[in-house]
Amino acid sequence: xxxxxxxxxxxxxxxxxxxxxxxxxxxxxxxxxxxxxxxxxxxxxxxxxxxxxxxxxxxxxxxxxxxxxxxxxxxxxxxxxxxxxxxxxxxxxxxxxxxxxx
Numbered sequence: 001x002x003x004x005x006x007x008x009x010x011x012x013x014x015x016x017x018x019x020x021x022x023x024x025x026x027x028x029x030x031x032x033x034x035x036x037x038x039x040x041x042x043x044x045x046x047x048x049x050x051x052x053x054x055x056x057x058x059x060x061x062x063x064x065x066x067x068x069x070x071x072x073x074x075x076x077x078x079x080x081x082x083x084x085x086x087x088x089x090x091x092x093x094x095x096x097x098x099x100x101x102x
Contacts, residue, residue, distance in 0.1 A: 002027055008037030019043035022068035025096070026075040033083040033092055040093075043068060065098075072096055 006012035008031075016024040028041045048064045050057040061067045076094025083089045 002031050002039070006031075006037070006039050008032070008035045008039070011038045011040060014039060014041045015044075016041070017044045019045035019068050020064060022071045022075075025068070025072050029072075029075060029079050029092070029094055033079045033086065033089065036086070036088045038093075043072075069096075069098060 002014060006014065014024055014028050019025070022043055025041045025043050028039050031037060032039055045065050045068055050061055050063060050067075056067055061070070072094075080089060080092060080094060083092070
C-alpha cells in the first residue's frame with residue numbers, strides 16, 4: 001500500500017490514527033531502506049492499557065503506546081543492520097519523537 005500511495009522523492013507522510021504496535025512506522029522505515037526514500041510517518045495511539053494477564057503486560061508494557069515506541073526503536077536498529085550494504089543506509093532516518101496530550 002505504501003508503494004502505491006507514496007513517492008520516495010516527495011517526503012510523503014504516512015498517517016496512522018490507530019497505530020497499535022506501530023506496524024505502519026516499521027513498514028515506512030523498511031521501504032525507505034529498500035529504495036532510498038524519504039517518507040515520514042505520524043503514528044497516533046491512545047494510551048490504552050494492556051491486559052494484566054497478557055504477555056505484553058508481563059514483558060513490562062503497561063500500555064499499547066509503549067509497545068509501539070519499543071518496536072520503532074528495535075525496527076530501526078534491525079533495518080540499519082539488514083541493509084548495511086546499501087550506499088545510502090547511513091542517511092536513513094530511524095529517529096522519532098513522542099508527544100503526549102493531557
